[in-house]
Amino acid sequence: MRVEYINPFVTSLKNTFQTMLNCDTKRGQVCLQDGSTSRHPVSGVIGLTGKAVGTVVLNLSENVALKAAATLLLTEMPSINDEVLDAVGELTNMVTGAAKAELEEYELKVSLPNVITGANHEIHFPSDVTPVCVPFETEWGKLTLEVGLAPVEEEAIV
Amino acid sequence: MRVEYINPFVTSLKNTFQTMLNCDTKRGQVCLQDGSTSRHPVSGVIGLTGKAVGTVVLNLSENVALKAAATLLLTEMPSINDEVLDAVGELTNMVTGAAKAELEEYELKVSLPNVITGANHEIHFPSDVTPVCVPFETEWGKLTLEVGLAPVEEEAIV
Numbered sequence: 001m002r003v004e005y006i007n008p009f010v011t012s013l014k015n016t017f018q019t020m021l022n023c024d025t026k027r028g029q030v031c032l033q034d035g036s037t038s039r040h041p042v043s044g045v046i047g048l049t050g051k052a053v054g055t056v057v058l059n060l061s062e063n064v065a066l067k068a069a070a071t072l073l074l075t076e077m078p079s080i081n082d083e084v085l086d087a088v089g090e091l092t093n094m095v096t097g098a099a100k101a102e103l104e105e106y107e108l109k110v111s112l113p114n115v116i117t118g119a120n121h122e123i124h125f126p127s128d129v130t131p132v133c134v135p136f137e138t139e140w141g142k143l144t145l146e147v148g149l150a151p152v153e154e155e156a157i158v
Numbered sequence: 159m160r161v162e163y164i165n166p167f168v169t170s171l172k173n174t175f176q177t178m179l180n181c182d183t184k185r186g187q188v189c190l191q192d193g194s195t196s197r198h199p200v201s202g203v204i205g206l207t208g209k210a211v212g213t214v215v216l217n218l219s220e221n222v223a224l225k226a227a228a229t230l231l232l233t234e235m236p237s238i239n240d241e242v243l244d245a246v247g248e249l250t251n252m253v254t255g256a257a258k259a260e261l262e263e264y265e266l267k268v269s270l271p272n273v274i275t276g277a278n279h280e281i282h283f284p285s286d287v288t289p290v291c292v293p294f295e296t297e298w299g300k301l302t303l304e305v306g307l308a309p310v311e312e313e314a315i316v
Contacts, residue, residue, distance in 0.1 A: 047205020047213070047269025054270050055205070085282045111205025111269055112212050112308060114281050121276035124243045129270060150270060 006030065006132040008102035009056065009147050012095050017138065020094065021071045025143075028135035033125070033146065040064075040143065041119050042080065044092030047111035048100070054149030056099075057123055057131075058092045061141040068140070080117065089113035095145075106149075126150075164188065164290045166260035167214065167305050170253045175296065178252065179229045183301075186293035191283070197302065198222075199277050200238065202250030205269035206258070212307030214257075215281055215289075216250045219299040226298070238275060247271035253303075264307075284308075 042065040044058040069087035131148035200223040202216040227245035289306035
């Protein structure tokens with residue numbers, strides 16, 4: 001699978017933050033991860049299936065998670081609670097859904113968003129899949145988008 | 159979706175541990191989680207799509223992860239490394255794959271397995287999905303199987 005598959009996710013993240021959260025994002029350098037990801041304590045995670053299988057991770061600093069949730073929910077969010085976690089899951093879903101539409105040749109379907117918390121959690125990909133990672137800066141703090149996708153052989157699709 | 163959807167995963171976990179790892183498992187009481195899961199430090203996570211969407215989590219104590227990987231890889235595994243993480247991902251894939259075959263009416267497809275590590279990581283489900291959780295005891299220690307699945311409305315399948 002081409003590394004360019006990351007571009008629809010980058011565009012989708014920028015657009016989602018701009019239109020849904022009224023938040024500008026400044027994109028950093030794309031990097032390839034060594035298979036273990038997440039530097040921030042809150043990760044929205046969603047699985048993809050279709051002619052490629054993989055995972056999208058939206059790894060957020062606590063402040064980005066709180067401010068994004070507060071904006072979506074129209075109320076202050078002083079600490080991580082179930083509403084914040086649902087909002088992070090929904091944000092991950094929105095970013096993934098819009099990108100999926102741009103990758104229609106892969107006929108992707110999305111699973112349920114889960115949100116991982118824990119100061120030192122790490123999300124590992126299978127060692128034969130190298131996730132592409134894109135850091136972003138926002139007025140609220142930092143976040144990282146990570147996408148690992150592997151093509152599926154036609155005969156292996158069941 | 160019926161709570162009975164957990165049964166194929168329980169059977170698959172028992173069979174996979176028995177046949178692939180030669181490890182007996184003793185099942186504890188099924189419980190419903192309040193949306194946040196994981197008590198052990200290593201979680202194999204895999205997304206499902208189809209006529210239901212959801213996530214399967216295999217939450218393992220460190221010793222279960224190490225011994226399962228050592229058995230699959232036919233070599234001692236003194237600490238969590240990339241090979242252990244790949245083995246946990248593959249184990250999650252095997253358990254999910256066999257269960258999927260028993261739930262054919264949902265036409266499930268599996269995403270890529272990810273493995274989450276971190277002593278205090280938590281895996282949250284959307285608050286409208288209640289994951290079913292089944293603890294197991296083995297000679298190597300404890301593990302918990304967690305499955306959260308939500309039916310997809312026909313018209314919502316894209």
